[in-house]
Amino acid sequence: EVQLVESGGGLVKPGASLKLSCVASGFTFSDYWMSWVRQTPGKTMEWIGDIKYDGSYTNYAPSLKNRFTISRDNAKSTLYLQMSNVRSEDTATYYCTRVNTIAAIYWYFDFWGPGTMVTVSS
Amino acid sequence: DIVLTQSPTTMAASPGEKVTLTCRASSSVSYMNWYQQKPGASPKLWIYGTSKLASGVPNRFSGSGSGTSYSLIISSMETEDIATYYCQQCCSTLTFGSGTKLEIK
Numbered sequence: 001e002v003q004l005v006e007s008g009g010g011l012v013k014p015g016a017s018l019k020l021s022c023v024a025s026g027f028t029f030s031d032y033w034m035s036w037v038r039q040t041p042g043k044t045m046e047w048i049g050d051i052k053y054d055g056s057y058t059n060y061a062p063s064l065k066n067r068f069t070i071s072r073d074n075a076k077s078t079l080y081l082q083m084s085n086v087r088s089e090d091t092a093t094y095y096c097t098r099v100n101t102i103a104a105i106y107w108y109f110d111f112w113g114p115g116t117m118v119t120v121s122s
Numbered sequence: 123d124i125v126l127t128q129s130p131t132t133m134a135a136s137p138g139e140k141v142t143l144t145c146r147a148s149s150s151v152s153y154m155n156w157y158q159q160k161p162g163a164s165p166k167l168w169i170y171g172t173s174k175l176a177s178g179v180p181n182r183f184s185g186s187g188s189g190t191s192y193s194l195i196i197s198s199m200e201t202e203d204i205a206t207y208y209c210q211q212c213c214s215t216l217t218f219g220s221g222t223k224l225e226i227k
Contacts, residue, residue, distance in 0.1 A: 043206070043220075043221060044218075044220065045165075045208055045210075045218035045221075046218070047216040047217065047218070061215060061216075062123075062215060095164055095165070100170075102171075105171070106153060106155075106170055106171040106174075106212075107212040107213055107216075108155040108167060108170040108171075108210070109155075109157070109165075109167060109210075110167050110170075110176070111167075112164040112165055112166070113164065114164055
């Protein structure tokens with residue numbers, strides 16, 4: 001059974017840094033691209049970025065690429081999201097997702113973790 | 123970025139009623155994916171590649187469309203279909219629609 005479990009969320013002050021983790025199980029982690037998606041309290045969904053299965057390539061939403069960094073440790077089946085200089089608008093639930101790319105034709109998120117909540121407030 | 127506009131924002135349907143949810147893109151996209159989210163839960167893949175049902179999705183659901191206009195269709199509404207449905211386009215800068223909340227009448 002595929003499982004993705006995020007951790008590391010909480011209350012942080014504006015300008016601080018935070019690192020989220022996502023432990024994967026039930027599949028060969030190193031075979032898959034992975035992604036982070038966030039959902040604001042108002043339910044707006046925003047893609048943050050992706051990382052290639054071997055960690056050699058990352059792609060980010062333009063509005064976030066200067067502050068957010070995605071990495072992975074395939075030996076630990078763990079995905080990370082480093083957030084820096086956080087702002088109130090970063091308040092959201094952060095989801096770790098597995099990317100499925102069938103024959104490089106379709107790209108979609110086939111499994112999602114339960115999410116970890118990040119609240120940015122002074 | 124490609125903007126996805128979903129309509130209606132909210133709708134209520136009676137059991138057995140046919141339901142059509144729409145997603146319009148600001149520019150042409152190759153295909154559309156859909157996710158179902160129930161209150162307090164994370165989203166689930168529902169339809170990918172415009173018309174392919176994810177594993178476990180009832181066959182009363184279908185997807186169609188091309189270019190800038192896509193639809194998720196429920197042939198006969200059931201209580202368990204109460205949820206918010208989001209469309210999502212790929213690629214380059216991936217974006218989501220704002221969702222359609224589906225309620226039972």
